[in-house]
Amino acid sequence: MTTVHRVATLALAAALLATGVARAQDPRLLHRLDSTTTVAVGALLDSARTAGLPVEPLVQRALEGAAKHAEPDRIVAAVRRLAGELGVAKAALGHESSPAELDAGASALRAGVRPEDLTLLRQRRTQSLTVALAALTDLVVGGVPPDSAASAVLALAARARDDQIADFRRAVERDIALGATPAAAAAVRVDATLHEATNAAANPNTPRKP
Amino acid sequence: MNPGRPAWAVTAVVACSSAATPRLVAQVKAAVDLGVSNVHYDGFLASTAAAVSPSFRWAGPRTLVVANGSYLRFASGNRSLQANMAGSFFSAPLGHWTGELSALAGASQYRDFTGFSHALLTGRIHLDGARTGAWIGGTSGTTSFVDAQRPVGALLAGVWRRQFTATWLANANYTRVGDSAYTDVEGATRAVRGRFTFDGSLGARVWSRGGGHGVYGEASGSYAVGPWIALVLAGGRYPTDPTRGSVAGRYLTLSVRLTPLPGRSASPPLIVSRPAIHHSSPSSDDPPAVSAELQDDGGFVIHAAARTVEIEGDFTDWQPLLLTERDPAGWVLPLPLAAGTYRFSIRIDGGAWFVPAGVTKVPDEFGPGTVGLLTVP
Numbered sequence: 001m002t003t004v005h006r007v008a009t010l011a012l013a014a015a016l017l018a019t020g021v022a023r024a025q026d027p028r029l030l031h032r033l034d035s036t037t038t039v040a041v042g043a044l045l046d047s048a049r050t051a052g053l054p055v056e057p058l059v060q061r062a063l064e065g066a067a068k069h070a071e072p073d074r075i076v077a078a079v080r081r082l083a084g085e086l087g088v089a090k091a092a093l094g095h096e097s098s099p100a101e102l103d104a105g106a107s108a109l110r111a112g113v114r115p116e117d118l119t120l121l122r123q124r125r126t127q128s129l130t131v132a133l134a135a136l137t138d139l140v141v142g143g144v145p146p147d148s149a150a151s152a153v154l155a156l157a158a159r160a161r162d163d164q165i166a167d168f169r170r171a172v173e174r175d176i177a178l179g180a181t182p183a184a185a186a187a188v189r190v191d192a193t194l195h196e197a198t199n200a201a202a203n204p205n206t207p208r209k210p
Numbered sequence: 211m212n213p214g215r216p217a218w219a220v221t222a223v224v225a226c227s228s229a230a231t232p233r234l235v236a237q238v239k240a241a242v243d244l245g246v247s248n249v250h251y252d253g254f255l256a257s258t259a260a261a262v263s264p265s266f267r268w269a270g271p272r273t274l275v276v277a278n279g280s281y282l283r284f285a286s287g288n289r290s291l292q293a294n295m296a297g298s299f300f301s302a303p304l305g306h307w308t309g310e311l312s313a314l315a316g317a318s319q320y321r322d323f324t325g326f327s328h329a330l331l332t333g334r335i336h337l338d339g340a341r342t343g344a345w346i347g348g349t350s351g352t353t354s355f356v357d358a359q360r361p362v363g364a365l366l367a368g369v370w371r372r373q374f375t376a377t378w379l380a381n382a383n384y385t386r387v388g389d390s391a392y393t394d395v396e397g398a399t400r401a402v403r404g405r406f407t408f409d410g411s412l413g414a415r416v417w418s419r420g421g422g423h424g425v426y427g428e429a430s431g432s433y434a435v436g437p438w439i440a441l442v443l444a445g446g447r448y449p450t451d452p453t454r455g456s457v458a459g460r461y462l463t464l465s466v467r468l469t470p471l472p473g474r475s476a477s478p479p480l481i482v483s484r485p486a487i488h489h490s491s492p493s494s495d496d497p498p499a500v501s502a503e504l505q506d507d508g509g510f511v512i513h514a515a516a517r518t519v520e521i522e523g524d525f526t527d528w529q530p531l532l533l534t535e536r537d538p539a540g541w542v543l544p545l546p547l548a549a550g551t552y553r554f555s556i557r558i559d560g561g562a563w564f565v566p567a568g569v570t571k572v573p574d575e576f577g578p579g580t581v582g583l584l585t586v587p
Contacts, residue, residue, distance in 0.1 A: 028527055057551075060524040061575075064553060067528035070576040078575045100550040104585060107551055111572070130549060134585030138570045141583075145389075145419075162587050177251075181390040181452045184360055 026059050032066040033075070040076045044083055053086045054099035057106070085109045092118035093129065104133035111140040117150035125157040132157055135169040142173055143182035152190040160197040168193040239267040243442065245465020247282075251457045259284045261465065274298040274312075292318040292454075303338075310334040310347070318455060326455035328353035330362060344369040353387060353453045360388030362453055376401040387452040392418035394449070405434040415449050422450045422458055432467065440467040500558065501567040504584065510543040511536070512566060516558045523554025523582075530557075547586045554582050 025042045033041065041062045045055045061082050065075035089105030090097060092115040097105070105118050113136055121129055121136075132153055139149035156165055168189055175185035243263040250256040265278035279293040294316035301309035310333070317327040334347030349364035368381025380397045396413035412427040428446025435441060445462035500514040512519050512533060519541040520530045533541035553572075555563040564579070565571045571580035 057524070060528065060553070063528040064524070064581075065576050067522060068574075068576040074576060081575075103551045107572075107583065128549075128587075130551070130585060131587045134551060134583075134587075137583070141570050141572055143422075148389075166587070177457060180455065181360070181388055183389045 026055075028059060029062055032063055034072060037062075037072040037075055040072075041079050044076070044079050048083050048086065051087060051090075052095065053083065053090060054102055056099070057086065057103050058083055082106060088115055089118060091115070093122050097122075098128065098130070100130045101128065101133065104130045104137070108133050108137045108140070111137045112146045113137070113140060113150060114146065117146075117154065120150075120154055121157055124154060127162065131162040131165055135165050138169050139172060139182070139186060142176055144172065144176075144186045145183055148183040148186055152186045155190050156193055156197065160193055164193055164197050239269075239469070241265050241467055241469040243465045243467050245442070245463050247461050247463040249459060249461045251459035257284050257286065261463065263465075272300045272302070274300075290319065292316070306337050306339060308336040308338060310336060310345075314351075316454060326353065328362065328453050330453075332364075332366075334366065341373065342369070342371045349385075353455075362387050385453075390419060390452050392422075407432045407434075411446075413449070424449065424458070426458070438469050440469070441465075442467050500556075502556070502569045502582070502584075504586065510547060510584070512541040512556055513539055514541060514558055514566070515539045516541070518559055519556060520560075521554055521556045522563070523584075524550075524552040525554070547584075549586050552584045552586070554584060556582075 025038060026045065029038050029041055041058070045058055048055050048058055058079050062075055062079050065078055070078075085106035086102050088109055089102045093101055093105050108118065109115065117136075118133070121132060125132060136149055136153045139152065140146050144152070152168075153165070156168060160168070171189045171192075172182070172185045175189065176182050180188075241264070243261065243265075245261045245263075247259045247261050248256055249259055259282045261280060261282050263278065263280040266276070268275040275295070275297045277293075277295040279291070282290045284290075294314065296312060296314040298310055298312035312332045312334070314330045314332070315328065319326075328351060330349050330351030332347055332349040334345050336345045337343060344367075346367045347365075349362065349366065351362045353360050353362050362385070364383055364385040366381065366383050368379060370377060370379040372378075376399055378397070378399050380395075382393065382395045384393045385391065392415050394413055394415050396411060398409070398411035400410075401408045408429070408431050410427070410429040412425070414425045415423050426447045426449045428444065428448060430442060430444030432440045432442040442465045443463070444465075445460070447460040448456075448458065450456065450458040500512070500516075503511045503513065505511060512521070515538075519533045519535075521533055521543065522528050522530050525543075525545070525547055531543075534544050536542045554565075556566055557563045565582040569582040569584060572583050574581045
């Protein structure tokens, strides 16, 4: 952090303190970050709080940086980036989204999923989106192109239960590990999961193969 | 048989060398490799395996037939089978030019539930001199995994040169398998001196969409103990091959090669002579040494044979937390996890922090490694 940045940050902190905006620093940050970084992160937390975003993921990101002895600039940048992703996730998923959904949505955005796909997912699925978003993130991280992954999860969104989506993700991961191309694995498994979801809905008591 | 390189590329190498060497009489060569391998597939823990790899080669004046297979038994008790067969027909030479048409088919199975198969047709034109040559060609075919068929297409080009006791080869391949595509650039050499034979290759996947990136290379050395027996030490790293369903990985193999039909080729084909390793990887069902499992009741368990297991993550305020040993090799988080997405790492016996198998890994914003991503529904 340059001298100019330090001075600017301290000035900002003083202003915030004076206006009472930075009214409550998280005590966990006070013990793990230096004072300058604490103030900068605190300002980001206040902004997030004002915007209705969950602040716990931001605190944890700062603590992660502290645990890994990251440079203060890097910690502040990471928290700022996550706050931005949470904001985009909230705009895409809607204001009624739970903190867990927003956190999962931010991870999906980080992986490369488009905000429009998060919006479509919200429109198609009435249950919580946490598992579906996590599956989407895992698929993209695992190598499935974001548009193919989004298509697969959107196809499952309306009919599949959380456990079926989780099973789908595991099956795709295993296929990829065994050599299938990620997009092909997703395409094959989404058909099987849709078939299962449809049959399970029609015959809920039909036993399934182990 | 090269475990990592696309099968038709190997055929191309065989054909290249064969086209450059006039064959007046048919030659038959058969061998079987018996060996022990240590294989480390990307994303999995290392595993040992016993391997039996038979191979057969028949070369006529204008035809070449190569068949090989492998049977592997992993330390977990799981088994895999692989078989490939390729046949090539060469046209009569027109000056320095020769045409080649080859067909290749193969199949593999890991345990009893995962099978790949492929069928490929390759056309190639060779320009051969006494010591140098080149070829260009294309491949078309299909590969299937479970019940999904995918088209395969490839463009191939390469050059070779024979100098003293060594043969050098360089080739570039552009391959499409379904919606995946990649370009490999490779070089290889073979040198024979007395009873020693050395094969080496170095390549790079310079461009890829869904096929991975990276540099790979393999080397093998063999010592002929007698006319029918040789000791072979081979190792290296190979790339993902979507056609044959192989995961990128690295290996080290020590084997005995028995050659009941040694053949008498004056110029053996330039094939890196590593023992065939079917590298359909162990599935996540294999008991890994360190893995994480989120259980249905919300419990989080680390499976590891260790004296201590610590975890740090979003649920510990990124402070190391000692896990409780529930049973041998089962370490549990002593607190329930609420629904949410968590980043975390673990360490064993006070060592370096890492992400266990069975967990999604994402880039670490604060360092060069990765961090685990865990979602609790």
